[in-house]
Amino acid sequence: MTASVPTLIEFFVLAVASVASGLGVILFKNAVHSALSLILTLLFLALFYLQLGAMFIAVVQILIYAGAIMVLFLFVVTMLASEDTGDVDVPDRRPWQRGIAIVLGFVLIGALSYLLISGASIDGAARTAGTNGLAENVASRGNAQTFGLALFHGFAFPFEVTSLLIIVALLGAMVLGRRSRAGGEHE
Amino acid sequence: MTNLTLWVLVFPLLGFILLGLFGKAMPRQAILTIAWGASGLALFFATIGFLSMMKTTPDAARISDQVIYSWVNSGTVATGVLSNNVPLNISFGLLLDPLSATMLMIVTGVGFLIHIYSAGYMEDDPGFWRFFAYMNFFIFAMALLVSADNFLFLLVGWALVGLASFLLIGFWFTRRSAVAAARKALVINIIGDFGLLLAIFLIFQNYHTLNYLSNSAGNGVFNQVTQGGVAVGITTAICLLLFVGCAAKSAQLPLYMWLPDAMEGPTPVSALIHAATMVTAGVYLVARANPLFQVSPDALIVVAIVGGATALFSATIALTQLDIKRVLAYSTISQLGYMFMAEGAQNYTAGVFHLTTHAYFKALLFLGAGSVIHALGGEQDMRQMGGLRHRLKITYWTFLIAALAISGIIPLAGFWSKDEIVGSLFARALNGGGTLFYVLWGVALLTAALTAFYMFRLVFGIFFGSYRGSGPRAHGHDDEELFEEEEHRGGHGGFYAIYESPSIMTVPLIILAVLSVIGGLVGSYALFGRPAVYPFGHFLAPLFTNNAWTNITVPEMPLSLGMSWISAGASLGLAGLGILVAWLRYRRGFEYKASRNPLYLLSFNKYYIDELCIAVIIKPLKWLGRTANSLLEGGVLDGGSRGIAWVASGVSSGLRRLQTGYMRNYALAILFGVVLLLIYYAVMRG
Amino acid sequence: MYNGIPVSWYLVVSAILFTLGVIGVLVRRNPLTIFMSIELMLNAVNLSLITFSTYLNSVDGQMFVFLVLTVAAAEVVVGLAIIVSIFRTRRNINVDEMNILRG
Numbered sequence: 001m002t003a004s005v006p007t008l009i010e011f012f013v014l015a016v017a018s019v020a021s022g023l024g025v026i027l028f029k030n031a032v033h034s035a036l037s038l039i040l041t042l043l044f045l046a047l048f049y050l051q052l053g054a055m056f057i058a059v060v061q062i063l064i065y066a067g068a069i070m071v072l073f074l075f076v077v078t079m080l081a082s083e084d085t086g087d088v089d090v091p092d093r094r095p096w097q098r099g100i101a102i103v104l105g106f107v108l109i110g111a112l113s114y115l116l117i118s119g120a121s122i123d124g125a126a127r128t129a130g131t132n133g134l135a136e137n138v139a140s141r142g143n144a145q146t147f148g149l150a151l152f153h154g155f156a157f158p159f160e161v162t163s164l165l166i167i168v169a170l171l172g173a174m175v176l177g178r179r180s181r182a183g184g185e186h187e
Numbered sequence: 188m189t190n191l192t193l194w195v196l197v198f199p200l201l202g203f204i205l206l207g208l209f210g211k212a213m214p215r216q217a218i219l220t221i222a223w224g225a226s227g228l229a230l231f232f233a234t235i236g237f238l239s240m241m242k243t244t245p246d247a248a249r250i251s252d253q254v255i256y257s258w259v260n261s262g263t264v265a266t267g268v269l270s271n272n273v274p275l276n277i278s279f280g281l282l283l284d285p286l287s288a289t290m291l292m293i294v295t296g297v298g299f300l301i302h303i304y305s306a307g308y309m310e311d312d313p314g315f316w317r318f319f320a321y322m323n324f325f326i327f328a329m330a331l332l333v334s335a336d337n338f339l340f341l342l343v344g345w346a347l348v349g350l351a352s353f354l355l356i357g358f359w360f361t362r363r364s365a366v367a368a369a370r371k372a373l374v375i376n377i378i379g380d381f382g383l384l385l386a387i388f389l390i391f392q393n394y395h396t397l398n399y400l401s402n403s404a405g406n407g408v409f410n411q412v413t414q415g416g417v418a419v420g421i422t423t424a425i426c427l428l429l430f431v432g433c434a435a436k437s438a439q440l441p442l443y444m445w446l447p448d449a450m451e452g453p454t455p456v457s458a459l460i461h462a463a464t465m466v467t468a469g470v471y472l473v474a475r476a477n478p479l480f481q482v483s484p485d486a487l488i489v490v491a492i493v494g495g496a497t498a499l500f501s502a503t504i505a506l507t508q509l510d511i512k513r514v515l516a517y518s519t520i521s522q523l524g525y526m527f528m529a530e531g532a533q534n535y536t537a538g539v540f541h542l543t544t545h546a547y548f549k550a551l552l553f554l555g556a557g558s559v560i561h562a563l564g565g566e567q568d569m570r571q572m573g574g575l576r577h578r579l580k581i582t583y584w585t586f587l588i589a590a591l592a593i594s595g596i597i598p599l600a601g602f603w604s605k606d607e608i609v610g611s612l613f614a615r616a617l618n619g620g621g622t623l624f625y626v627l628w629g630v631a632l633l634t635a636a637l638t639a640f641y642m643f644r645l646v647f648g649i650f651f652g653s654y655r656g657s658g659p660r661a662h663g664h665d666d667e668e669l670f671e672e673e674e675h676r677g678g679h680g681g682f683y684a685i686y687e688s689p690s691i692m693t694v695p696l697i698i699l700a701v702l703s704v705i706g707g708l709v710g711s712y713a714l715f716g717r718p719a720v721y722p723f724g725h726f727l728a729p730l731f732t733n734n735a736w737t738n739i740t741v742p743e744m745p746l747s748l749g750m751s752w753i754s755a756g757a758s759l760g761l762a763g764l765g766i767l768v769a770w771l772r773y774r775r776g777f778e779y780k781a782s783r784n785p786l787y788l789l790s791f792n793k794y795y796i797d798e799l800c801i802a803v804i805i806k807p808l809k810w811l812g813r814t815a816n817s818l819l820e821g822g823v824l825d826g827g828s829r830g831i832a833w834v835a836s837g838v839s840s841g842l843r844r845l846q847t848g849y850m851r852n853y854a855l856a857i858l859f860g861v862v863l864l865l866i867y868y869a870v871m872r873g
Numbered sequence: 874m875y876n877g878i879p880v881s882w883y884l885v886v887s888a889i890l891f892t893l894g895v896i897g898v899l900v901r902r903n904p905l906t907i908f909m910s911i912e913l914m915l916n917a918v919n920l921s922l923i924t925f926s927t928y929l930n931s932v933d934g935q936m937f938v939f940l941v942l943t944v945a946a947a948e949v950v951v952g953l954a955i956i957v958s959i960f961r962t963r964r965n966i967n968v969d970e971m972n973i974l975r976g
Contacts, residue, residue, distance in 0.1 A: 007876050015886045022890050025913055026897030031905050038909050041890075045916050051876065052883075052927045054935050061919075064942055069912070069949050076953045077905050080960055097851060101899035104858055105892045111865040112888035116881045119872060134930045150932045151939070158936075162943045169947035176954035179961070850968050854898050 010051055018044035031077045035070060042066040053135075055143040190251035191232045192281040192334045195291060198228040199330065202323035210316030219306055222319035226302045226326055230295040233330075237288045246729045250736070252336050252402040254280035276405045277397060282336035284736070285727050289539065290333035290471055293546045297463045298326045300695040304554055305455040307691035308561055318358060318453070325351035329464050333471055337398040338387045338408070341472070345383060345432065348465045349376040355460060356452040368448035375445040379435020386428035393417045393425075399475065400736065412478040413738050419483060426479050426486030430493070433469030437523045439497045444797060446520055450512040454557030457512060462519050462549035467542045470526045474535040477730070478737040481533070488623065491531020495630045498524030500794075502637040506644070507791040509779065510567050511556050514645050518593065519549055521634060525608050528627055532620070533741055534611035535731060536724045541604035543723075544706045548592040548601055551699035555586035558688040558696065559649060564659035569648045570779045571656035578685045581693045583650050585700040590646045592703040594639035594762045600706030605635065606755045607711060613754045614744040628754075635758045639765030647773035654682045713751055883924040890917035902967050904956050908949070915945050 021044060024037035042065050049058035137146040151159060202225025210218055240249050259277040302322060309318050328351050332344030349372075357369030390408055391397055394417070400407035412422075433439070438446040449461050460466070473480060473490065480487050498521045505517035522545050529538040560567055562579055576583035592601035609631045616624035687693065712720040731741035746754065782788075789795075845856075890913060897910025919938045926934025 004877065007878065011878055011882065015882075018886065019889055019893070022893040022913055025909055026893055026901065026906075031903055034906050034909055038912060041913060042916060045920055048883075048886075048920055049923050052923050053876075054923045054926065054938075057923060057935050057938050060939065060942065064946060065912075065916075069946055072949060072953060073905065073909065076957060080905065080957070097855060098900050101855060101858075101896050104855075104862055104899075105896040107862050108858070108865065108892045108895065109889055111862065111869050112892070113885050114869050115865065115872070116884045116888060134926065134932050137932070146932060147935060147939075150936055155936050155940075158940055162940055165944065165947050169950050173950045173954040176951070176958050848973060851899055851902075854895075858895055858899065 007051070014044055014047050014051065018048070032074070035073050035077055038073075039066050039070050042070070053138065053143065056147045190253045190281065190283045191236055192253070192283050192287075192291070192330075193255060194232040195229045195236070195295065195330050195334070196281070196327055198225045198232075199323040199327035201225060203320050203327060206316055206320035206323060210320055213316060215315065218316050218319055222323055223299075223302055223306075225323050226295065226299045229326055229330065230299045233288070233291040233295040236283050237292055240283065240285065240288050246725075247733050247735050249285055249729060250400070251283040252280060252400055253283070254278050254336070254403050274405075277337065277339050278405075279340060280336040280398070280402065281334045282399060283334065284730065286471070286474060286539065286730050287334045289543065289727070290467075291330060293467075293543055294326065294329045294333065294464050297546050297550050297699075298322075298329075298459060300698060301455050301459045301463075301550065301554070304458075304557070304692050304695040305453075307689050308455055308557055309453060312453075314358065318355075321351060321354045321358070322455075322459070325355065325460060325465075329468070332468055336400070336402065337396075338390060339397050342380070342383055342387060345436065345468065346380055348460075348468065349373060349380065349436075352376070352449070352460050352465055355456040356449045358452055358456065362451070365451040368445070368451040372445035372449050375442050376435050378442060379432040382428045382431025382435070386425050386432065389421065389425045389428065393421055409476075409478045409737050411738075412482060414482055416482075419485075422479055423483040423486050426476070426483045427489060429472060429476055429479070430469075430486065430490055433472050433527075434493065435469075437466045437469030437527070438520045439469070439493050439524060439527060440500060443497065443501065443520050444800065447513050447516045447793070450510070450516050454512065454553055454560060457516070458550045458553035458557065461516065462553050463546035466519060466523055467526075467546070470523065470530065470538055470542050473527070473530045474539050474730070477530075477535050477741060478739045480530075481737075481739040481741060487531050487533060489531075490527050491624070491627055494524040494527025494529075494531055495627045496524070497521070498528065498634045499630050499637075502634045502641065503790050504793050505641045506637065507787060509569050511559070511569055511572075511645060511649065512553070512567055514569075514641060515549070515552050515556060518552075518638065518642065521638060522549065522593070525605065525631065525634070528631060529608040529611050532611045532615035532624060532627075532744075534607070534615070534744070535741065536727050537604070537607035537611045539727060540710060540723050541608055544592070544600040544604040544703070547699055547702040547706050548589040548599075551585060551589040551696060551703055552593065554692070554696055554699065555582050555589065558582040558692055559586075561688055561692070562659065562685050563656065566656060566659075569645070572649045572654070573652040573656070574650070574654040574682075575685065576650035578682070579650075579687050581687060581696060585693075585696040586650070587646060588700045588703055590642045594642055594766060595635055595758055596762060596766075597759060598704075598707065600703050600710075602759070603707030603710035606714070606758060609635070609758045610713075610746055610751050610754045611744070613750065614746045617746070617750065618742075618744045632757050632761050636761040636765040639762040640769045643766045643769035644773055647769060651773070652775050656682075658682060658684050713746070713748070714755055716748060718745060880924060880928045884921055887917045887921040887924070890914075890920065893917075904959075904968050905953075907968065908952055908956070912945065912949070915941060 018041055021037050021040040025034050025041060028034045028037060042061060046058040046061045046066075049055075049061065134146065137149075141149075202221050205221055206213075206218060210221075213221075243249050255278075257276070257278040259275055261275045302319070305318065305322065309315055312318065325348065328344055328347035330344075332341060332348055335341045335344055353369045353373045353376075356372050357365050359365045360369075387397065394406075394408045394411050396406045396408055396411075398405055398407045399409055401410045431442075435442040446461055446466070450457055452460075480490070501517040501520040501524070505514050505521065508514045508517065522541070526538040526541050526545070529535070529541065559572070559575060559579060559582060562575075562582075563572070566572070588599065592599040595602045595605040609628065612624055612628040612631055616622075616628055709723040709726075710721065711718065711724060730736045792798075845852075847853075894910045894912075894914030894917060897913065898907050901907050901910065919941055922934045922938045922941070924934075926932065926938075
């Protein structure tokens, strides 16, 4: 079925907005501005997820990504920004890199777009219907419940492993963050 | 007939090994015991073989081909050059027949005498043990050469005597001239070895065997040679290649240059190797291979011409030389030329006979010269000698006998053998040899005159007149006694400090002198009207006539009595003329006057041959070597490997710049790769 | 829920965001900003995953995103810790200054 007009408007607005804030991430000189821009982008992406029907993920995105991770980012940015970091004062040693990067960026977009538009289409039969289908589950139980069932039934092992990963990361961060007595940390 | 030849080889070899390994630590007596023992035992076993052969009566039975070890026994040879599968059978065997027995007696006999002599001559030398080790090795190698029963081991012995010669010429290796002479000898000998090797290849290709005669190991070459069997061109090629080897080993033109330089070695070495034995290997080989030569008349002519040219050429050089050993060296070359002339005239017996008598008197001449040199403490220049017959009596008399013998004065041994040669040339000329052999006959006669002249120039120069030197060269702790004696006696400088050599050196001289006198007794008695009496000839005859040895009979070309007297008289007369001229000119002693006469200069400078060789051969070769070195070695090889290294380091230093250390550059590179992949997919799918 | 918009549109948006993130990594010199660009890339991929989850009518895509989220969090934690410790020794976090590993 073709999309209804409101849906299209939603899509385009969100698309433009997310691309704009993405541009903001990479273009702002001030790191704090970049971080705020990223938060905006995450927000718009969450709206995208809502539009696609992944309600739980959208909320999780806002809570975790925008809420926790970006806050962490902002902590570090503001802590280090006071010490006069990066882009503002020091001249670029490789000025040609910017040019090449932009050119390559366009090439990348072009190639990807071409491939995606010409190649990507979902076969209608790939959409599995029936009680195991996502849409049906969501319709009957709601997205969160569907998600929870899948998480603890099919994806239990990755779930556990991920928790292990988090512990490891925690430990790593504690070790790295500690101030050593003699000399500095070496990379 | 007992064939104990193996023991003739074994004992000198053992002596060499023992002396080589342990000689440095042995006392002098032990060294001499081993050395004399080894060569004495070799002589002993050679004598037994010889005597047992004399007792074997039918001449055809005087052959014992003992196969000792079958070395290569490959059944079939892959077809290719050879048609019919021909098995390659090489065995180590020793042949005892009249020719090899004669050679063995010469080698071991003269060798033994020289071993005794050397004990006196080399007594002060620190390399005493080394000398005798090498001498024993030489005896072994030469015995192997003459008693091998196939061409391969002939070649082995050939090469080994070359090695022995190299070691002994360069014995005093701290002298640069000695080392250069040894190298020169080796290089020229290797040219000969090469010719011999090619000849062996051709022989195997055409006769499918390397044995001389048929024995338990297979067929023999000489049993297969027939007139018109193998193409004449091929047998001529074989013979000429064999002769290249002979020319190198026996110092004939154009490969003679090494022999005069070989006089750098100790005098006993010159006597043994370069007078009596090694240089006669060529003559032996031609005699041994006579069936091959008989079916290639062109080869025989070449042999005769080369022999004649060499004889005359080197005789002219000997006329002006001042070093007494050089005179004798050129004399040796000249006499070897005589032997080849005789063999070229198809009288192999004459050549071998002259080989034996020449061994006696040439060894005697060299040993006598050695005695003079030893008494003078190392002086070899004739200008520093004179009047020595008053001080060195034994040396003088034996030397005189040898000089008379080599000049061909009746009744000494040299007369009989030289007369055989001259007579055979005359006979060949009369029997269809054409003008060539008349010319060669004339050359032989002329050379006889020259020989007599330069030999007696030498005799008069050394032993007559007044002493021109300053006494024996300093010799260690004997000096004080000498000076006291001189003061006491007054007189001519150190003349009265010259003493005759010890008896350990003079006894071999006397023995050889006796041999030089009686050696002719086994010669031909044709001059006395009894041509049938020719002991030596009869002894060797089976090799040239009997079916056991050859299918080709060497024709006998007898001279009528008148003709033989003409020939003999001519050579005798010319020899006497030569002695007379020498006497007239030099009887008051030798006065050296540098002459500007161009002929004199040519002779004195050995026809500038050495300079010619250096300019034409050595310099271009050195240039070639140097150029090749710088071009190929330096440019291609070194340059190539340096170039590879340069490329590698260039590439690596170029690639190194990719490792900028900037993370962003690395990320860019990754992106670049991703983009390439995507473009590829886009193009492919599109 | 399939809402009628062709799937390639969403994917193109995702591609654009991804490329923006790549350019950010290449151009910026402040490591924090580079990190943020990396986060942008991750999110772009998340978008395409959710898209496929909806369009293939399967919950796996969302599950994947959930896990990516978690891993991204862990990664951010460790990465920032590294940056902070670099800062402590060098007093300056311009990535161009960190070129000791040059060849």
